[in-house]
Amino acid sequence: MAAQLRPMQWHDLRRTMIRTAGPLTALLLALFSALLPALPAAAQGQQVQQQQRQFEFTQDYDPSPAIWELSDEDTTIYLLGTIHALPRGFRWRSERLNEIIDTADVLVVESSTYAEVPDAIDLDSKLVARIANRLPTSNRLSNAGNTRWRELVGMSGLDFASIDTMPVLLGLLTVGMSGGEFDTSSTLYGVETVLEREFMRSGRPIRTIEDSGEVMYSLLRLDNSEILRELDTSLTAWDGKSLSEFFDEDYAERYGDAYWEAEHNWARGIVADDFELGLGSGAIGRAFDYNLLDRRNAAWAIWLEERLEQPGTVLLAVGAGHFEGESSLLNMLMARGLEADRIE
Structure with missing residues (x-):
């Protein structure tokens, strides 16, 4: 694989997106449902049983996820890093967090079907128009790259024409997130x-911190020649033998608690100094890092600063990855002269 498009494990790609871009992940999973060939019911049942055994976990600790507080004389904003998708029965709530949930006036998340977004863009229409007007990816690759591209998509089991007409970053993500076994x-x-669910039951409002459609479109509209050249280089360097090895030359399956290491660390309150999506320093990696991390964290810091001007108690729950790394939301706040204190 090309050096710039850094290798990444299949499950790490899905789960890193879950920690930073829940709405985009939901869009991709919806695409999977439409494109993946259906399994016979019996095979589906066997697959579910096998997955349940492979992905069992244990929690021999009391959960204590990291929580920060940003406040002034009449406003308190609690910042909670989240995991957008978890296995059933995974414990993550502490007594302190329960107290915060009970006392918050409003819940703010990245995206919610229960919250209206004023002036939200029509992502579906924009995406349909872009797909209709773009030259298929295969027509923009070298002969060798085109051959490998067809092999890569073919190994995924997805419909080639659908992937080939998508904006290249969406197509690449869809293929990448379809590989391996789903946990x-x-x-x-x-x-x-x-x-x-809790805020709805208690009649408290739910708001969003951004227009998730705009975030997704900012990424998907990046379909330029630099990105295509990088993809072409990676494809021609790939030996075509293994779908998983295109994304990770050293791929190895992990199961049980080893698989859930990131979730366990999060539930224990471990916050890493570094965070990256893992797609390298080339055009593709820069596009994801800027649009899913840097730009959003900077915008959220502005939102938080402005929200301090309104009295009340807010619970902000966004992906855990946004609190890690040099471009974290915490550092963006500090750059604006604001400091969130960790309280758990």
Whole structure:
């Protein structure tokens, strides 16, 4: 694989997106449902049983996820890093977090079906128009790259024409996130879903911190020649033998608690000094890092500064990855002269 498009494990790609871009992940999973060939019911049942055994986990600790507080004389904003999808039964709530959930006036998340976004863009129409007007990816690759591209998509089991007409970053992500085995995590058990249910039951409002459609479109519209050249280089360097090795030359399956290491660390309150999506320093990596991390964290810091001007108690729950690394939301706040204190 080309040096700039850094190798990444299949499950790490899906799960890193889950930590930073829940709405985009949901869009991709919806595409999978439409494109993946259906399995016979019996095979589906066998697959579910096998997955349940492979992805069992244990928690011999009391959960204590990291929480920060940003406040002034009449406003308190609690910042909670989340995992958008979790396996059923995974414990993540502490006594302190329960107290915060009970006392918050409003829940703010990245995206929610329960919150209206004023002036939201029509992502579906924009994406349909872009697909209709773009030259297929295969026509923009070298002969060798075109051959490997067809092999890569073919190994994924997805419909080639659908992937080939997508904006290249969306097509590449869809192929990447379809590889390997799907674990037992679900947004049904994800932090935001659980919090939304509680706030809905108690009649408290739910708001969003951004227009998730605009975020997705800012990424998907990047379909330029520099990105295509990088993809072409990676494809021609790939030996075509293994779908997983295109994204990770040293891929090895992990199961049980080893698979859920990131989730365990998060539930224990471990916050890493560094965070990256893992797609390298080339055009593709820069596009993802800027649009999913840097730009959003900077915008959220502005939102938080402005929200301090309104009294009340807010619970902001966004992907855990946004609190890690040099471009973290915490550092963006500090750049604006604001400091969030960790309280758990």
